[in-house]
Amino acid sequence: MNQSTDPELIVGIDLGTTNSLVAFCDDRGPRVLLDESTQALLPSVVRIDADGRMTIGREARDHAVEYPRETVHSVKRLMGQTIDQVRGDLDYLSYEVAAGEGAAARLRVHDRLLSPQEISAAILARLREIAQAALRRPVGKAVITVPAYFDDAQRQATRDAGRFAGLEVARIINEPTAAALAYGIGRSGEAETIAVYDLGGGTFDISILQIIPPSGADASIDSAFFQVRSTAGDTHLGGDDVDRLIVELVQREIRAQHGLALEFPPSTRQALRRFAEATKIRLSSEDSAAIQIDLGDGRTYERTITRDEFETMIAPWVDRTIDACRRALRDARLEPGEIDRVVMVGGSTRIPLVRQRVGAFFETNPYTAIDPDQVVALGAAVQAAILSGSQQAALLLDVIPLSLGIETMGGAVAKLIMRNSTVPCQATERFSTSVDGQTSIKIHVLQGERELAGDCRSLGEFHLRGIPPMPAGIPQLEVSFHIDVNGILDVTAVERRSGKRAAVQIVANHGLTAAEVDRIERDSISHARSDMKLHRIIDLRVNAALDLKWIRDAIKRVEGEIPPDYRRELDGRIAALQRFVDESEREPQSVDADAFHAAKEELDRASVRLHELSIARSLRDEG
Numbered sequence: 001m002n003q004s005t006d007p008e009l010i011v012g013i014d015l016g017t018t019n020s021l022v023a024f025c026d027d028r029g030p031r032v033l034l035d036e037s038t039q040a041l042l043p044s045v046v047r048i049d050a051d052g053r054m055t056i057g058r059e060a061r062d063h064a065v066e067y068p069r070e071t072v073h074s075v076k077r078l079m080g081q082t083i084d085q086v087r088g089d090l091d092y093l094s095y096e097v098a099a100g101e102g103a104a105a106r107l108r109v110h111d112r113l114l115s116p117q118e119i120s121a122a123i124l125a126r127l128r129e130i131a132q133a134a135l136r137r138p139v140g141k142a143v144i145t146v147p148a149y150f151d152d153a154q155r156q157a158t159r160d161a162g163r164f165a166g167l168e169v170a171r172i173i174n175e176p177t178a179a180a181l182a183y184g185i186g187r188s189g190e191a192e193t194i195a196v197y198d199l200g201g202g203t204f205d206i207s208i209l210q211i212i213p214p215s216g217a218d219a220s221i222d223s224a225f226f227q228v229r230s231t232a233g234d235t236h237l238g239g240d241d242v243d244r245l246i247v248e249l250v251q252r253e254i255r256a257q258h259g260l261a262l263e264f265p266p267s268t269r270q271a272l273r274r275f276a277e278a279t280k281i282r283l284s285s286e287d288s289a290a291i292q293i294d295l296g297d298g299r300t301y302e303r304t305i306t307r308d309e310f311e312t313m314i315a316p317w318v319d320r321t322i323d324a325c326r327r328a329l330r331d332a333r334l335e336p337g338e339i340d341r342v343v344m345v346g347g348s349t350r351i352p353l354v355r356q357r358v359g360a361f362f363e364t365n366p367y368t369a370i371d372p373d374q375v376v377a378l379g380a381a382v383q384a385a386i387l388s389g390s391q392q393a394a395l396l397l398d399v400i401p402l403s404l405g406i407e408t409m410g411g412a413v414a415k416l417i418m419r420n421s422t423v424p425c426q427a428t429e430r431f432s433t434s435v436d437g438q439t440s441i442k443i444h445v446l447q448g449e450r451e452l453a454g455d456c457r458s459l460g461e462f463h464l465r466g467i468p469p470m471p472a473g474i475p476q477l478e479v480s481f482h483i484d485v486n487g488i489l490d491v492t493a494v495e496r497r498s499g500k501r502a503a504v505q506i507v508a509n510h511g512l513t514a515a516e517v518d519r520i521e522r523d524s525i526s527h528a529r530s531d532m533k534l535h536r537i538i539d540l541r542v543n544a545a546l547d548l549k550w551i552r553d554a555i556k557r558v559e560g561e562i563p564p565d566y567r568r569e570l571d572g573r574i575a576a577l578q579r580f581v582d583e584s585e586r587e588p589q590s591v592d593a594d595a596f597h598a599a600k601e602e603l604d605r606a607s608v609r610l611h612e613l614s615i616a617r618s619l620r621d622e623g
């Protein structure tokens with residue numbers, strides 16, 4: 001093979017304890033590269049067969065129980081360490097660890113001594129392959145992330161692993177720094193103190209970083225401007241502990257209910273662990289999770305774990321991470337309130353209780369908008385783009401380039417924040433419902449200058465649920481947008497009568513190039529007239545439909561009391577307005593908006609008497 005490698009093409013790699021992944025950043029921003037089966041996460045697991053062949057990733061992980069001694073997981077724990085430094089880890093590893101030259105930690109598999117670097121190199125080579133297939137170009141350089149507490153030997157081992165995999169390591173950067181770069185922290189030019197809370201599968205790290213932005217007009221922020229003030233954590237604390245708690249609960253109850261002293265074979269234990277993990281993941285988004293296990297002989301174990309029960313169970317585990325946060329702050333000589341920003345990293349930060357406790361401790365709403373599994377790799381890709389000089393096209397963050405709003409009734413857009421607003425900024429709008437008894441409202445967040453939702457860019461949507469049924473127009477929905485200095489958008493919806501609340505966080509400028517912003521702007525100008533008309537028609541249609549509904553209801557109520565002449569007039573005007581409503585649904589562009597408006601006004605005027613009759617009737621009914 002004689003491929004020439006593109007010197008400018010640099011990928012970002014998160015070489016994790018549990019999972020690894022590779023990302024790339026172009027002028028649209030960073031994105032994770034997917035393998036042939038569209039998976040982003042590559043389990044950091046390598047099986048070595050007797051003939052020396054290596055199986056890497058999902059396949060190796062899924063059969064780990066069958067081959068405990070030749071399946072290497074968590075090799076990151078051994079990187080650049082001596083055998084004495086990893087004694088505490090040995091209980092957690094299913095394979096044999098031995099001392100090599102200079103007491104260096106080595107793995108013994110099939111009587112061969114392997115270095116942790118070789119195993120990591122196999123993972124990196126697989127990631128390189130995924131990147132080359134996804135980008136259809138040779139990849140020869142990478143930015144690789146490591147924990148902030150990694151010492152020189154551990155960093156050097158990571159560099160060596162890259163070299164063995166045919167990758168020139170352009171830079172080694174700290175995982176918390178990468179996470180901050182992914183969120184664009186530092187680009188606003190503000191000096192910030194941030195905490196990065198990383199709760200993965202088997203490890204917990206908290207890092208306190210200080211950002212000293214470069215001075216000068218077009219200085220671009222780089223990992224060099226992030227200083228580590230302190231780190232703390234626990235190398236044996238993570239999502240695995242939660243899986244274990246669920247397994248123990250299930251085993252205990254099966255024993256109590258069925259008198260079974262279950263000695264599960266390893267494959268069943270593994271299945272139980274996977275099942276416990278799935279239950280845990282469900283409880284991150286649902287209020288309860290039902291469990292059902294077939295015990296054979298017609299016996300089943302069934303029960304439901306509620307979110308409350310789950311939270312009580314894991315509270316001490318979350319407390320341990322908060323204790324570490326306290327230690328890190330003390331070492332940095334800071335109070336929780338002095339932290340400007342908290343970035344959440346690692347799959348286990350999807351647990352709502354974790355987010356809640358961390359937010360309460362640091363007195364701020366943590367950053368969760370970017371997938372916590374991907375944020376480190378995405379930040380590594382941002383650093384890679386800066387090194388290769390392809391970051392110039394990145395959007396400036398001190399203004400909002402395109403307006404932000406939500407979809408309203410009939411597919412129109414209510415803009416809350418106008419384009420070119422400077423950050424930070426915020427806005428609140430009141431809305432209501434258009435349908436009687438609505439108990440759930442969809443909030444669709446949009447970006448763009450056009451008047452119709454379909455012509456804007458969708459940034460995300462969420463539901464405000466659990467609203468008690470009320471007639472249309474009665475619920476008081478308040479939607480707030482808040483954008484901070486880093487361009488992170490928090491959208492909150494509250495129904496004031498019931499106090500129900502829901503929220504979403506979005507990185508507003510992700511996936512958008514400067515050229516696209518220009519095009520969207522031009523489009524909005526050329527469509528301005530027809531858009532404005534459409535918006536007016538939609539508003540008329542929504543309001544006319546509400547009027548018609550009210551008037552028809554009122555007619556039903558006072559049926560016998562309406563004089564025939566008046567009734568004929570009303571019916572005529574109702575039919576006229578209904579025709580406009582129907583036409584506006586079929587062909588909104590061809591509706592005569594002024595005539596529509598006039599028909600609505602005429603019915604309004606004509607219905608005054610109906611209104612009086614209806615009020616008189618209500619008074620009589622009450623009296």
Ligand code: ADP
Pocket residue numbers: 016017018019020199200201202203238239240277280281282284345346347348349350351372373
């Ligand atoms: P690492 O940093 O150790 O490589 P990750 O950041 O990939 O690990 O996190 C893996 C952990 O996250 C696992 O314990 C997994 O069960 C957990 N996890 C993933 N998704 C969720 C979720 N939705 N809710 C709770 N835990 C989750």
Ligand code: MG
Pocket residue numbers: 016017200346
């Ligand atoms: Mg991680």
